[in-house]
Amino acid sequence: MGLVVAIAAVFLAVPLALLLPARRWRGLLLAAVPAGVFAYFVSLLDRAAEGRPLAWSAEWFPSLGVELAFRADGLALLFGLLIAGIGAFILVYAEAYMAGKPGAGRLEATLLAFMGAMLGVVLADDVITLFVAWELTSVTSFLLISFEQEKLKARKAAVQALLVTGAGGLALLAGLVVLGQAAGTYRVSAMSAEAVAGSSLATGALVLVLLGAFTKSAQVPFHFWLPGAMAAPTPVSAYLHSATMVKAGVYLLARLHPVLGDLEGWRPAVVSAGAATLAVGAFVAVHERDLKRILAFTTVGALGFLTMLLGLGTELAIKAAMVFVAGHALYKGALFMAAGAIDHGTGTRMVDELGGLRRAMPWTFAAVAAGSIGLAGFGPVLAFIGKEAALEAGLEDGGAAGGWALAAIVFSGALFTAAAVVLLRPFFGAERAPGHPHEGSAGLLAGPLALGALSFGLALAPGVIEGRLIAPAAAAVAGEPVKVSLKLWHGFNTALGLSALSVGGGVLLGFAVPRATALTGRLMGARWFPSGPKVYDWLYYGMQRLARFHTVWMQRGYLRGYIAVVLLTFVGLAWAALVRWGGSIERDWLTPAFYEAAVAATIVAGATTAIVHMSRLAAVTALGAVGFGVAIVYALFGAPDLALTQIVMETLTVMLFVLVFYRLPKLVDRGPMRRRLRDGAIALAVGVTMTVLVLASLGHQQGQPISSYFGETAYLEAFGKNVVNVILVDFRSLDTLGEIVVLGTAAFGVFALLRVRRWSR
Known part of the structure; x- marks a missing residue:
């Protein structure tokens, strides 16, 4: 019952956010709710580590075999802790960010509703329960992205995200139902890989589930909606990109890996989608100049990286994915909130218009430095441990080692370049900014500084999470117990050499970026270049033109x-x-x-x-x-x-x-x-x-x-000798009632028309 109370508590805080007055303490009060949920999840870690996760269920649609079921195993707790923990910081940050602006309570209420929906997704143990929460995240994210609804850009981005993820959600619903039929149960924890593999429905379920996961986690060719969501206020961007919506698809791949991971099409489909997404995210990130869009495309690349790890599916790859999920959430949350602080303190997020801010904004500089080291993945940060484990996993997989190493190097190099741009361009060189740069308030800085410090602290003491958090999560994905041993320093080995090579490549790429992006930028800006937004616009407006043509042709009056x-x-x-x-x-x-x-x-x-x-x-x-x-x-x-x-x-x-x-x-x-x-x-x-x-x-x-x-029964049961009358009055009484209603409605209509004619005289 505790799991239901945890989710319900977040939803019950929604009206509280709307009713409380706009004060600094409102953010702290609202943050206490996810903070309490975070503490509750921490208390469940030992149960999950011991293989006896807390579960709760109740009948929902018994005739269909659907239950309202929740289960807190290691994977659910890993994501739940990120959702609740970072969500608490986001609420404090949102209150400071929206200070003096209208609609702060509405934004925080929607954030809480979105948080509750995400908790429902990661804790659900019934596929129908999971889908309902999944769709609720799409609806609430639409409201968050379109928060500044007076702006056309925000409305368009919100519709785009809703259409893409909503279409994927429909495919997911069909896939989950087919999967439940193939497995003989809708309970995720009770599904058997053998039962699914032996069913003729397995391939269809796999394709539909992957469509749902790929659209939600912005895998190519569905990646374009995620950078467009930057039209949302920075608290929304920070939350969506670090711990919640964009990782929902990754979570689904991880959750269903024990059931679908051994199917023939899983590995090529998931690895290919991840590799393409990684390449696109890395390529476009170095072309951007808006801090939020740079971070958005690095998120696209990171999601592709995680998808590749889950597609690889080895024990080491799964462990690396779980560590990188946590590390990415910490540094990306810190960077997005710091980007909002820069915008708040200078009036712009464009790196070409910023410079020399480290003296005017020292605390923001510290937060960006900590997040950038995590983004680069080379230093004493949790993301570095995850990236090293990923490189080792790729090397361990002999047949794909070369391609994996190349992909990891390209990705790491692009991340290093992006991290350098995010850190060096705004804070070094001559001081410049559109407005007078000044440091943000404590509410703006508490979140990024705390997340940056956690990124360092957990890397220096990985034993805190390896046995209680990462190992149970990896075991839930692998479908069997997994031993996890995390270390910051493994000595000089091939993985470290590849990391160093990626850093060197990132440095060279950083020098080449201005000249290279001048050419590729013109190429990407060409009208004929088939970018995701252009294809989406062509389909979207083409559908509208088709609808207008159909309406003109059919609806002629x-x-x-x-x-x-x-x-x-x-x-x-x-x-x-x-x-x-x-x-x-x-x-x-x-x-x-x-x-x-x-x-x-x-x-x-x-x-x-x-x-x-x-x-x-x-x-x-x-x-x-x-x-x-x-x-x-x-x-x-x-x-x-x-x-x-x-x-x-x-x-x-x-x-x-x-x-x-x-x-x-x-x-x-x-x-x-x-x-x-x-x-x-x-x-x-x-x-x-x-x-x-x-x-x-x-x-x-x-x-x-x-x-x-x-x-035979007209007289015996209805006591009528006229069979036709008995049929009309007794056996088909509802039909007769409907006909009477129709005639009565028509009579009222005739009466009204006659009165209109009389008045018109």
């Missing part, structure tokens, strides 16, 4: 045209079904008796007269002939009660028409002959189709007739 489309669609589908499944008409129906043919001819003649005659009285009389002809049909085929009812209603209808027809407007020409012939052809096609369908259905009895049941 011409009722007769709408009816014609509906009827022709019915005719086409009906004949397609008849041709595909076949149909036969009994010969007796094709040779009617003389009196039957006479009645049918009378009905057809009456209908034709009503259509073509210009006299209302003649048309009403002809319709009466049609009605009485139908009554004769009822009588001939053994339904005298229906025949009598039809005669009575037809008589009343004809009388009503005759009494009121003089109030109707005069008949006019119904249009050109070509249009009348077209409408007649459509009517004839519908009539022939219905006739064929009815005659064909008479020869295909799908079950036992129910007429005998109604005849």
